[in-house]
Amino acid sequence: MKRPLWFLPIIIAGIFLLAACTPSSRTTLGTGSMMNPTATPGSMMSSSESSHMMQPISGENIQPATENIGGQPLTYRMDGDVKVFDLTAKPVIWPITSDVSVTAWTYNGTVPGPMIRVMEGDSVRIIVMNDLPEPTTIHWHGIAVPNAMDGIPDVTQKPIQPGETFTYEFIAQPAGTYMYHSHYEGDVQVSAGLYAPFIIDPKEAEVLKTDVDVDLMISEWLVKNGETYAAMPMAGMEPNYFTINGKSFPDTETINVKKGQLVRLRLMGIGQFVHPIHLHGVPFKIVATDGHPVPEAAQLTKDTVLVSPGERYDIEFVATETGQWMLHCHILHHTTNDNVEPGGLMLMINVTN
Ligand SMILES: [Cu+2]
Structure with a gap:
């Protein structure tokens, strides 16, 4: 009887996986070693290099904030x-x-x-x-x-x-x-x-002709055992809270708009994760990228735009329909607070007559 060979690639792949996961292949890595170019950056670091990420955010006698809303205009x-x-x-x-x-x-x-x-x-x-x-x-x-x-x-x-x-x-x-x-x-x-x-x-x-002009800065946090950590795209440091302007839903701001008004939202990725931001109700045009105006003929009409770390997208739309319209990240885990939905990167655009 002829043996089927379909399982051979699986066995070979398994051997490679085992070799990559054995502790000895990691402990022999020095900083900057090129032995394993696919190793995650975290595994290449000395303990002192990575420890600053692992420490909770610190400070002496830290006081509660006296303001409750961030991103407000600074007087000069x-x-x-x-x-x-x-x-x-x-x-x-x-x-x-x-x-x-x-x-x-x-x-x-x-x-x-x-x-x-x-x-x-x-x-x-x-x-x-x-x-x-x-x-x-x-x-x-x-x-x-x-x-x-x-x-x-x-x-x-x-x-x-x-x-x-x-x-x-x-x-x-x-x-x-x-x-x-x-x-x-x-x-x-x-x-x-x-x-x-x-x-x-x-x-x-x-001068800008928009009726409503709102900045939305997107970031992430890791909160565990009552301590705050800087959330990282690395194992064990992934975020469990996601904020727009420093707030998670339902505490994100509601954007109030009159029907027919032109709305500009300035989406800014300032954390370390990507966020596909989706608008309900009407599509929007991307009128500026990273601060620079997009010529009208080149403006994409979309309902979702991926905002990566460091990027800014200015989006504009006319609020043609009344109601409570949601703006949210479409990585749906990002609309949770410590794994409980709803939360995180959601806000309401309240369009009234
Ligand atoms: Cu997201």
Whole structure:
């Protein structure tokens, strides 16, 4: 009797799997070893390199946040023709729902930090005070700043040590949807809340015609045993909470719109995971990508757009139908709070007459 050979590839694959999973093949890996190019980055790290991710977000005598809504416009003062903004990086206890709070590292005590909103061509000065237990820097994501203002520690500047200040100064350009965020141990500091919107409006001649204009910054958290961790795309560090502007559904903001109004939503991926954001009710047009306008003839009409880490999509739609219309991530696990649905990346767009 002839033996069937269909099982041979399975056995061969099994042998390879076993070899890849044996402890000895991992423990012999040194940092930077090229022996196993498919190993996950986590397995290539020394314990001191990876431990900063494994530690809970820390701070001494952390106070509950005094504000409940992040991303609000930051007031400035004028020094000649320079708009001067003050930021303090500090830990707070931040409520992502009415029941769940996280230990967050913030700008001025909110997640996201305050929105800086200026006109194209404005001179801006941002004075950053570091009240964190670790050094930090700020990167102006997508804005055309001089190299010395780019916020890269030990490359373009010395890290801002705890208790120190650093002054950033540049011309705000070009117009568009941008973000600012920590660039010091960003995998931890950005995930812990050190991010905010930076909106540069076009000059008056081409002023925006939208009726409703809302920033939505998307990120993730890992909360376990009462401690907050920076959520990572690595085993054991996956998020169990997902936030829009620092809030999980049902505590995400409701966007109130009158029927017939033109709505612009500025979707910003600031976490470490991708999120396909889906709108119910009407399709939208993608009018800008990463801050830059899309020519009208090239604007895609869609109802779902994948927002990856670092990306911004400005989407516009006319609210033609009244009702409670949902906007949510279509990785449906991301619409849960600690595995309980509904939650996470959902919000309501309430269209009334
Ligand atoms: Cu998602």
